[in-house]
Amino acid sequence: MKIMMCGSKEGLARDLDLEINIIKEKLGEDTEIVIFEYSGTEKEELKKEIATVDGVLISLVDLDSDIIREMKQCKVISVQATGYNYVDLDVCKENKIGLTAIDEYCTQEVADHCMAMLLSVARKIKFYNNDIEVNKNYAYNSTSGLIRLEGATLAIMGFGKIGKAVAKRAQGFGLNVIVYSPSCTQDVAKAHGCTLVTPDEIYAQADFIALTMRLTAQNENIINAESIAKMKKCPVIVNVARGALIDDDALIDGLDKGVIFGAGLDVLKEETAEYASKFINRDDILLTPHTAFYSDTSQYEAQKISVDNLIYMLTGEYEKVCKIILDVQKR
Template sequence: MFKVVVTDYEFPDLAPELSVFDGYDVEFVTGPFASPDEVIAACKDADAVINQYMPIDAEFITQLSNCRVICRYGIGVNTVDMPAATAAGIMVANVPDGSLDDVSDHAAALILALARGLGIYDRAMRSGKWNYQAAQPLHRLRGGTLGLVGFGNIPQRLAEKMRAFGMNTVAYDPYVNPERAAAADIRLVDLDELMRISDVVSVHVPLTESTRGLIGAAELALMKSTAILVNTARGGIVEEDALVDALRRNAIAGAGLDVFAVEPLPTNHELTDLENTIMSPHAAWYSEESEVEIRTKTARNALTALTKGQPIYLVNTDVTPRPQATTFATNGAVL
């Protein structure tokens, strides 16, 4: 029998995950746990750990005596200390393709809503004002430049969608294959040039030590006063204090934010007072379809790692996995 522990989750039930393990000899432990210590105690002898938001740091990882794989819901693995997991021989898995359309649609929606002043118009009308000038000045997207910070699957889809609105696209990504960018008709530029020439800057890089604070005061100062910034990646990539300052001074035209340095966003945060923002609660990934897909694939990562030796979506490809200590059986047959 294998033991699989879910550290935390915000779903009403775990039906999609349980359906993946149906017919297999698995002890599935889900909490809820009263404290982080209870989570660690439950995970100590787990063969696989499924994780949503709870940080799995180096100290946590030292407690995992049997664990072979940590499976993250979604794309980001910033909740897991990757070097510590790799050093311990623990595979880390994610779901890189569970919400590609959902996140790129959400980024496009934020761009369109900001470009057309929809947040300002909506608030004005709810307060009894009927005035087309409430959101001025507005500028056309057609002929403008979309700057993608990162050029993975999501920003590539966003570029395709915004091309329908007449936008040209540039991208900054030091890891991308130039031929891949050229095939998509995307010009690669350095970050400073992207910030200077873009009418829309959309952030799509993972949160790592090298990307934390990637867009700060210096980068924001390069932006056009008519430009907008959209972040559907991770909050720590953009320095929030610098962004608030730029928005207050109208140094940039607006920001569409789905992610924040601290989540949930604290009550009365400075961003909530700004008219030139549109915000959502880390929801870009969400649709009914994407939620089921992500949860199902997360569970399949765990099952596949335990039954076949490697998850479907392995992130730390340089890991030397721990030997498997547990014998797995299904329907009475040893695999």
């Protein structure tokens, strides 16, 4: 049996021995394991190598239709993340390749990170730090407009596990929480001490907006020039979900015009230092490099769950798989 561990340079910068040892233990010492670092430019080499694998474990790489069509022998792709929008599902189905993902491994970390960004922007932590380090100015009143959290309104767009965890933390700070989620009911929202509202109600009422929703064709660029123009309370916007939820040019324009107080962005449309440069040298934007998920504990669980998913699909122990996205194998 042949297994490929495919990832970007960043995605493979982990203790790979954890997965390798589990694969060898469960599938046999003679299992061939190929580690392929993919930046997007080695497509032909990847297509050739991936054609003979039985399973693929992927981390932070796109598998497009051209690559998946070469995977004639593959039985499963295991995604080391909760999101899988960078895998072509239609072609997986054509080639009878199963797809699995992680259902739960970093909810606590992402919710904590969301609140950390919200607090940092609201309290202008970046401004004060730069004022001391760069300007050598040690004065509390060198800026103004800081926001009191207690009694303010946080709008959470997306009310799954992470959205609910953010709400729980926010309520501890005395924030009123309103939520928008097409799949949520008012009863569910109320059970968590929140009120279900429409996007327009969010734009009218929110002092803070947290994006925790899964990216879909319907919500891409949900924060755009039109929605920003409806924002009445100069909110802080925090995105710990997907970069494509925000029209970046519209966001910067809203910040420049004072319609938006500040932004905390853990995700961008293009997650490179070059693309991030459009947001730097601003005290009203706080950036982190898609690190909301990260802790030693979450990293371990992501590796363990995804490799277990791969093995269970290959050994036919489907009931043990954490999350099956596409099940095309005969039982």
